[in-house]
Amino acid sequence: MARIIFIQNIIGGLETGSLYALAALGVVLIYRVSDVTNFAQGEMAMFSTFVTFTIWTYSRAAGLPYPYLIAFIGALIFSAIFGYSIERVFIRPTAESSLLGKMIVTFGLILIVNGSAAAIFGTDSYYMQRAIGGTMIIGNLVVRPHSFFVIFLALVIMAVLFYMIRNTMFGVAIRATAQDRETARLMGVNTTKVTAFTWIMATIMGAIAGLMIAPATNVSTGMMADVHLKSFIAAVLGGFTSFIGPVIGGLIIGIMDNLVGYYISTNWQTVIVYGILILILIFKPYGLFGSRPQKKV
Amino acid sequence: MKKATKMLALILVFSLMLGGTALGAEQGVTDDTITVGSVGVTSGPAAFIGIPYYEGMEAYFKTLNAEGGVEGREVELIQRDDEFDPAQARDHVETLIYDDEVFAIVGQLGTPGVVSAAGLVEEAGIPSVYFGSGAAEMAELGDNFFPVQPNYVNEGKLKAQYAVDYFDADSIAVLYQNDEVGNDGITGIREGLEEMGREDLLSDDAAISYGLDRTDFTAQIQQVMVEDPDLLIIFGLAETASLIIRGVEDFGLDMPMLTTYSNADASFLDTIEPAETAPNIIENLHVMAWLEVDEEGMEPLEEAMAEYYPDSMINAYTMAGWVAAETFVAGVRATEGELNWDNYLETMDTLHFTEGMAPEISFEPGVREGVTHMSVLQVYEENGHFDFEQVTDFKEFGDF
Known part of the structure; x- marks a missing residue:
């Protein structure tokens, strides 16, 4: 029994941690390309999730086959357009402003996106189904197939990003833009396109994250608030400059959270977990997989 | 100049005082x-x-x-x-x-x-x-x-009494949110049990808190499973309570559940979407209610x-x-x-x-307890629609 409980808590932690990881990967991608921390990533994910939810609801009501799949594809298309629009309207005009200025723009985006979502979709909280429903009993373990799908998705997205950055021409362009935008431009890299594409990719990742998180939070304008905060912490813990970092960071937070909650105290769960994380960061200030940022000259 | 400044200060002070009394x-x-x-x-x-x-x-x-x-x-x-x-x-x-x-x-x-x-x-x-x-x-x-x-303390006391007299429980577990709502609630439950001389119903390990930022209740539900109580009391508001109820279904816990009057409405059930997320256990759910209409x-x-x-x-x-x-x-x-x-x-x-x-x-001078009589409602299903129905009379603590 004791071993089952231990493993059950690990599985629960892996699922939650994967959600944090999924939410963090988009933030890290934008950061790596432009040094900008997109504080609106969570709200953009929420907005995309509302669109996905709307498509899902109408598809079901219309009796269309595979409404979830239709909604998923709709989410990808919408979030690509949404990400490009945000970059074109809000980010590109501020290309020459300071990093702080750009980050303030993303703070403004939080209010704009959240307010728009409330005005368009309302303020109620809605149920959204899991990607794969139901539960399975394996031995005495309760396993949600959705959990493994979320873990799988996080790992796949991480691997794709990792491969793309290292092995494709576009990855080279991203790295060059991240290293020195002006020099990259002089070398023929279309840095404007690179930035726009990273925003599109990050927004798509946000939409996928939102869709996976929705069954655990319901769809509402506040659905990403806590998850987004924890995804940032996951990214900082793992290292903001790597793609594997946020995934490992997210999983560590998820697992530690459950183990501390079960074996030590649910009252002090949050305090203990984040206290330990701060201790880790004292010894690894750039995160577990991060590296000291090189000064651009 | 100094006199003028002093006068101005005095006028300001007097106008503030007058403003206050007005x-x-x-x-x-x-x-x-x-x-x-x-x-x-x-x-x-x-x-x-x-x-x-x-x-x-x-x-x-x-x-x-x-x-x-x-x-x-x-x-x-x-x-x-x-x-x-x-x-x-x-x-x-x-x-x-x-x-x-x-x-x-x-x-x-x-x-x-x-x-x-x-x-x-x-x-x-x-x-x-x-x-x-x-x-x-x-x-x-x-x-x-x-x-x-x-108030949640009085509700907690009454829940303790219903646990004994209506649910006939020999042991209970309480999942409570870690804020004024849950803390008042667990205080009330403990006070109620103590006044009835039934502190044995709730062990320390069975009083389980959770933070409002949680999306995963695995650790908490595992603790409930270990305690294996006759009644699970969920002292939390709709957002977290609905997630807990889904978790209870996932882990296959089949026991009566009782939650707060703040959730005593069909719109709370809509946020759970019982037909899809909790079809097997939703009719185990009870709520307290204070309006008798x-x-x-x-x-x-x-x-x-x-x-x-x-x-x-x-x-x-x-x-x-x-x-x-x-x-x-x-x-x-x-x-x-x-x-x-x-x-x-x-x-x-x-x-x-x-x-x-x-x-x-x-109200009486110095007494501000609010309504103290409450009943218990239980979820029922009719033609795929879920709602609550009253299953006890309205009672207050000590009334049974």
Whole structure:
């Protein structure tokens, strides 16, 4: 029994941690390309999730086959357009402003996106189904197939990003833009396109994250608030400059959270977990997989 | 120059003092209107509570005004949205008292905001009637506070008694949210068990807290499974309670569950979507309820909502908003002489009101417990639709 409980808590932690990881990967991608921390990533994910939810609801009501799949594809298309629009309207005009200025723009985006979502979709909280429903009993373990799908998705997205950055021409362009935008431009890299594409990719990742998180939070304008905060912490813990970092960071937070909650105290769960994380960061200030940022000259 | 500065300072001090004493005498009351204010959430995730709540309140005031008002005065409501943020709630209450100069705060909604603004309300001495909150602290704040909803300590005590007398439980587990709501609740349960001499029902390990930021309740539900209680009490509001109930289904826990009266509405069940996420255990779910309304009692609200909010559903939150408004007006009707704070507070201090939607609202000098009689409802399913039905009589602690 004791071993089952231990493993059950690990599985629960892996699922939650994967959600944090999924939410963090988009933030890290934008950061790596432009040094900008997109504080609106969570709200953009929420907005995309509302669109996905709307498509899902109408598809079901219309009796269309595979409404979830239709909604998923709709989410990808919408979030690509949404990400490009945000970059074109809000980010590109501020290309020459300071990093702080750009980050303030993303703070403004939080209010704009959240307010728009409330005005368009309302303020109620809605149920959204899991990607794969139901539960399975394996031995005495309760396993949600959705959990493994979320873990799988996080790992796949991480691997794709990792491969793309290292092995494709576009990855080279991203790295060059991240290293020195002006020099990259002089070398023929279309840095404007690179930035726009990273925003599109990050927004798509946000939409996928939102869709996976929705069954655990319901769809509402506040659905990403806590998850987004924890995804940032996951990214900082793992290292903001790597793609594997946020995934490992997210999983560590998820697992530690459950183990501390079960074996030590649910009252002090949050305090203990984040206290330990701060201790880790004292010894690894750039995160577990991060590296000291090189000064651009 | 120095003399002029001193004079200016003195004038400023005197005007501030005069301003202070002027506050409240008859503010918010004219020959034909009474202006009241309220603060509560009408946007964000908790808006599903605030929107129907304020529709209920507005429906009452609009109906009242259409019939000529109260004692010849129409009631105007200024409602401000705090987004369930205590800091915003405090600011809005301050604005209502000192800028809008309302006569009373009516039905402030949400425990965090109510607690945050309580000091301001107490200091101003403005009547504050009905709280959309069950914080036990309301009972001790002062003579200008008139809570109506049951407080969570009293609810907890009553839950302990129902656990023994209705659920026939020999052991219980409590999942409670780690804030005023849950902490008051677990305090009440422990007090109730102690007064009944049944502390053995709840072991320390079976009182399990959770933070409001949680999306994963694996650790908590595992603890419940280890305890294997006869009854699981969930002392948490809709957002987390709905996730816990889904978790209970996932882990296959088959036991009666009892949650707070704040969740006693079909809209709470909608957030769970029981047919898809909890089909096997949803009929194990019970809630506490404090409003006892038959068809005849619902008629005025139904007519008013049909007139002013024809597209809105009536739910427990609508009813709560209606009760807030009618409690305030009951006090105005009973006030003799000039309508000012002193006379109104004196009247409310001994108000005994039984003609409204709540079975009985009464205050005594120094006693502010709110409603103490409650019943238990249970989820039932009919043609794929889930709702609550009453399964016990209304009782208060010690009544069994």
